[in-house]
Amino acid sequence: MLVLGIETSCDETGVALYDSSAGLLADALHSQVDLHALYGGVVPELASRDHVQRLLPLLREVLERSRRTVRDVDLVAFTQGPGLGGALLVGASVAAGVALALGKPAVGIHHLEGHLLSPLLAEPAPQFPFVALLVSGGHTQLMRVDAVGRYALLGETLDDAAGEAFDKTAQLLGLGYPGGPALAQLAEGGDGRRFELPRPMLGSGGLDFSFSGLKTAVLTRVKAMGKLDEGARRDLAASFQAAIVDVLVAKCVRALDREGLERLVVAGGVGANRLLRARLEAALAARGAQVHFPPLRLCTDNGAMIAFAAAVKYPAGAPEGVQDFAIFPRWDLASAAAQSTPRR
Ligand code: KG4
Numbered sequence: 001m002l003v004l005g006i007e008t009s010c011d012e013t014g015v016a017l018y019d020s021s022a023g024l025l026a027d028a029l030h031s032q033v034d035l036h037a038l039y040g041g042v043v044p045e046l047a048s049r050d051h052v053q054r055l056l057p058l059l060r061e062v063l064e065r066s067r068r069t070v071r072d073v074d075l076v077a078f079t080q081g082p083g084l085g086g087a088l089l090v091g092a093s094v095a096a097g098v099a100l101a102l103g104k105p106a107v108g109i110h111h112l113e114g115h116l117l118s119p120l121l122a123e124p125a126p127q128f129p130f131v132a133l134l135v136s137g138g139h140t141q142l143m144r145v146d147a148v149g150r151y152a153l154l155g156e157t158l159d160d161a162a163g164e165a166f167d168k169t170a171q172l173l174g175l176g177y178p179g180g181p182a183l184a185q186l187a188e189g190g191d192g193r194r195f196e197l198p199r200p201m202l203g204s205g206g207l208d209f210s211f212s213g214l215k216t217a218v219l220t221r222v223k224a225m226g227k228l229d230e231g232a233r234r235d236l237a238a239s240f241q242a243a244i245v246d247v248l249v250a251k252c253v254r255a256l257d258r259e260g261l262e263r264l265v266v267a268g269g270v271g272a273n274r275l276l277r278a279r280l281e282a283a284l285a286a287r288g289a290q291v292h293f294p295p296l297r298l299c300t301d302n303g304a305m306i307a308f309a310a311a312v313k314y315p316a317g318a319p320e321g322v323q324d325f326a327i328f329p330r331w332d333l334a335s336a337a338a339q340s341t342p343r344r
């Protein structure tokens, strides 16, 4: 079965072709980072317009690269939510159009389910059950994953997402958008112990997170110091990164303990962070557990995870027609998995 995957939930246009027997044939991505950098954040209207321009050229590209024609596609999968309404509509419309023209089914996929299952695209793929840490610009969640479609929320952020905290703190330090990778780079040569920053909710005993106070603590330091020299910026970046990584690592270990599991899977853009990777690897090795990261290019938004999620959710193909042509900008994964038809 050949699945076409389309991702347009935010600021990346992703298209991929996944074959259920041959694996991932091709995936193509266009990042809108340069488009939004000028504004210091994603401008939804510009995002939608750019998806309109990029989607069909990317579709042509993956077809050419995998030496297939659009008529070979058996199933069209698109990100149905959560995300920016206008951006989601672009992917949903193209998916429905292609499916109707071909007389093939189209199915909507939950963006986070795409992230959750993306580690299974790696070799070797992690076995079920596992704990998943989803850390992106919009989400920070710990989930228990028992099988495809069986997800239980263990904890989540009560305010900012981890990636959002990275981006906002980067902005305070005068770095561009998106600031996560830039902040991580600035932190490389810095002293992460120079500034004492809070580890929010570390002692709460639970699995929820809160990152807005950490960002405020950085703001207070920046204001108190006035003009920051290069060394202070580096050390502040390193201290922030150390604080957020401490919290993420501690909660992952706690989640594994509580669930009695020994496998952790990390997904989402912040999963690209080198310190987080190294610290998780060390912490889990020390307790005989394993951590899996998807390949770096699959950590961030992409079409491959959407095609793959559809392939594993509909192994025998989807029901005919366009399933529920709608988008759900706010949509929680647990309810999506529990229902066959999502609610608005
Ligand atoms: O999953 P993703 O591509 O998009 C969604 O938000 O769905 O995640 C993007 C987020 C941004 O906040 C970005 O700053 C962050 O991931 N990020 C990083 C790193 N690379 C990307 N944060 C910290 N360190 C990194 N190396």
Ligand code: ZN
Pocket (backbone or CB within 6 Å): 111, 115, 136, 268, 269, 300, 301
């Ligand atoms: Zn994402």
